[in-house]
Amino acid sequence: MEEHHVGITVEVNGRPHRSTVEPRTLLVDYLRDDLGLTGTHIGCDTGQCGACTIIVDGQSVKSCMVLAVQADGAHVRTVEGLAQDGRYHAVQQGFWEKHGLQCGFCTPGFMMQSVQILEDNPDPSDEEIRDALEGNLCRCTGYQNIVEAVKAAGATIRSGAETMAVGTGVGA
Amino acid sequence: MHPAPFAYKAAHSVEEALQLLRSHEDAKILAGGHSLIPALKLRLTQPALLIDISKISSLRGIRRENGKLIIGSGTTHREIEKSHLVAEASPLLASVAPQIGDVQVRHRGTFGGSLAHADPAGDWPAAALAVDAELVIAGAHGTRTVHASEFFTGMLTTVIQPDEILTEIKVPGEGTPGIYLKHRNAASGYATVGVAVTATHDHGRIGTVTIGVTGATPVAFRASVVEHALNGHAVSAHLLDEAASHAADGLECLSDIHAPAAYRSQLVKVMVRRALGKLLHA
Numbered sequence: 001m002e003e004h005h006v007g008i009t010v011e012v013n014g015r016p017h018r019s020t021v022e023p024r025t026l027l028v029d030y031l032r033d034d035l036g037l038t039g040t041h042i043g044c045d046t047g048q049c050g051a052c053t054i055i056v057d058g059q060s061v062k063s064c065m066v067l068a069v070q071a072d073g074a075h076v077r078t079v080e081g082l083a084q085d086g087r088y089h090a091v092q093q094g095f096w097e098k099h100g101l102q103c104g105f106c107t108p109g110f111m112m113q114s115v116q117i118l119e120d121n122p123d124p125s126d127e128e129i130r131d132a133l134e135g136n137l138c139r140c141t142g143y144q145n146i147v148e149a150v151k152a153a154g155a156t157i158r159s160g161a162e163t164m165a166v167g168t169g170v171g172a
Numbered sequence: 173m174h175p176a177p178f179a180y181k182a183a184h185s186v187e188e189a190l191q192l193l194r195s196h197e198d199a200k201i202l203a204g205g206h207s208l209i210p211a212l213k214l215r216l217t218q219p220a221l222l223i224d225i226s227k228i229s230s231l232r233g234i235r236r237e238n239g240k241l242i243i244g245s246g247t248t249h250r251e252i253e254k255s256h257l258v259a260e261a262s263p264l265l266a267s268v269a270p271q272i273g274d275v276q277v278r279h280r281g282t283f284g285g286s287l288a289h290a291d292p293a294g295d296w297p298a299a300a301l302a303v304d305a306e307l308v309i310a311g312a313h314g315t316r317t318v319h320a321s322e323f324f325t326g327m328l329t330t331v332i333q334p335d336e337i338l339t340e341i342k343v344p345g346e347g348t349p350g351i352y353l354k355h356r357n358a359a360s361g362y363a364t365v366g367v368a369v370t371a372t373h374d375h376g377r378i379g380t381v382t383i384g385v386t387g388a389t390p391v392a393f394r395a396s397v398v399e400h401a402l403n404g405h406a407v408s409a410h411l412l413d414e415a416a417s418h419a420a421d422g423l424e425c426l427s428d429i430h431a432p433a434a435y436r437s438q439l440v441k442v443m444v445r446r447a448l449g450k451l452l453h454a
C-alpha cells in the first residue's frame with residue numbers, strides 16, 4: 001500500500017504538521033490518532049451528531065465527513081486551541097458559567113460550532129443560535145443552557161472583558 | 173467505519189481532472205464528499221482513485237450573465253445561502269439552501285455534487301427542475317449543456333458519463349418568486365418530501381407556475397399536470413385546491429419505515445397546495 005500514502009501539511013492550532021497518511025484516513029482519526037488531539041470526539045461517525053466539529057479554514061465542519069488529505073494546506077482549529085495565553089476562550093467560559101454541559105461528550109463539538117456562530121455574528125438572536133446549532137446533538141444537558149452559554153460568550157466577546165484563567169473553577 | 177483503500181489526487185484544473193478520469197479505470201470525482209464519504213465508509217462504492225476537484229477555483233463562484241445566474245458546480249450550499257446575488261435573482265434557490273442539512277454540512281457540500289449525486293431525497297434536484305436549470309458538462313470533446321428535465325435519469329443516476337464533470341449550472345435570474353417547502357425526516361434531516369415552486373401572477377391572473385418534487389419517488393420530477401391546470405387562469409383558492417389534488421396522480425411513491433407510499437403521496441398534494449398558497453396568496 002506504500003504508493004497509496006500521501007504527504008500532507010496541516011496547520012493545527014497554529015502549529016504546522018507534516019504527515020504521511022493513507023488517503024482513506026478521516027480527518028478526525030488523523031487528529032486523534034496521529035496527532036494525539038483527542039479533544040475532538042467521535043459520536044456517530046455518520047455526520048449526524050456534530051461531536052467531531054472543528055474549524056477548517058474558517059468554516060466549521062464535521063471532521064468524520066472529511067478526509068485528512070482534503071485538509072492538506074489548511075488551517076485547522078480544534079478545541080485544544082481555544083484557550084490562549086493561559087486564558088479560556090469566551091465560549092469555554094460561557095459553557096462553564098451557564099452549565100452548558102453535563103457529561104461533556106458533545107461539548108468540544110458544541111464549543112467549536114459556537115465559536116463559528118460568534119465569529120459570524122457576535123450578537124446572534126436565540127433563533128439564530130438554535131438554527132446554527134442544528135447539526136450538534138446533546139443527550140444530557142438540554143439545549144437551553146447551551147444557548148445561554150453561547151449568549152454569555154457573545155456578551156463577553158462584545159464587552160472585550162478578560163476571560164478567566166485556565167484552571168479556574170477546577171474542583172470547585 | 174473505514175473506507176476501503178483508494179488512491180487520491182487533487183486536480184488543479186478541469187482539464188487535469190478530465191485527464192485523470194480518462195486515464196484511470198475506476199476513478200471517482202470527490203467534491204464536498206458529503207455523499208461520497210458516507211458511501212465509501214459503508215463500502216457501497218470502492219473506487220481505486222478519488223480525484224478531488226474541490227481545489228479547482230474555476231468551479232467555484234456565483235455570477236450573473238445575460239440575466240442568468242451562473243453557479244460553479246463546486247459552490248457550497250453555504251455560499252449559495254449567503255449570496256445576496258442569489259437572494260435577489262433566484263428566491264427559490266435562496267429558499268432551498270438554508271434547509272439543507274446543517275451549517276457544517278452546508279460548509280462542505282456542493283451544488284454540483286448534490287445534483288450529480290441525484291439522491292432521491294436531495295433538495296437541489298427539485299429546485300433545478302423547477303427553475304429549468306441548464307447543466308454544463310465537460311468531457312473529452314468539449315462541453316455540452318443539458319436541461320434539468322433531461323438530466324436526472326433514475327435513482328442516483330444522471331446523464332453524466334464516467335469520464336465527464338459537471339462544471340456549472342445556469343438558472344434564470346429574473347427574481348421570479350419561488351419557495352421550497354420541505355418535510356424533514358426527523359432523524360436524518362433529508363426530505364421525506366420537498367416541493368420547489370416558482371410562480372408569477374399579475375392582477376389576479378396566474379402567469380407561469382413550475383413545480384419540482386423530490387423525496388416522493390426514486391427520481392425528482394416536475395408536476396406538469398398541476399402546472400397546466402394553473403397557467404393562465406385566475407387565482408382562486410378553489411382552483412389551487414383542485415389543481416394540487418392531482419399532484420400525486422399516477423405516482424409510484426417510495427415506501428419505507430419512515431413514510432409509506434400513501435403518506436408520501438398525501439404529502440405531495442398537501443405541500444404543493446401550501447407552496448402555491450404562499451406564492452399566489454390564496
Ligand SMILES: Cc1cc2nc3c(=O)[nH]c(=O)nc-3n(C[C@H](O)[C@H](O)[C@H](O)COP(=O)(O)OP(=O)(O)OC[C@H]3O[C@@H](n4cnc5c(N)ncnc54)[C@H](O)[C@@H]3O)c2cc1C
Nearest residue numbers: 047201203204205206207208273281282285286294295338
Ligand atoms: C449529515 C448530512 C446531512 C445531509 N443533509 C442533506 C439534506 O438535508 N439535503 C440534501 O439535499 N443533502 C443533504 N446531505 C448531502 C449533502 O448535501 C451533499 O453535500 C451532497 O449531496 C453531495 O455534494 P458533495 O459536494 O458533498 O458531493 P460528493 O459527496 O463529493 O459527491 C457525490 C457524488 O457526485 C459525484 N460528483 C460530485 N461532484 C461532481 C461533478 N462536479 N461532476 C461530476 N460528478 C460529481 C461524485 O463522484 C459522487 O459520486 C447531507 C449530508 C450529510 C453528511
Ligand code: FES
Nearest residue numbers: 043044045050064
Ligand atoms: S462523529 Fe462526526 S458528526 Fe457525529
Ligand code: FES
Nearest residue numbers: 102103104138139
Ligand atoms: S453534555 Fe452529555 S451529550 Fe451533551
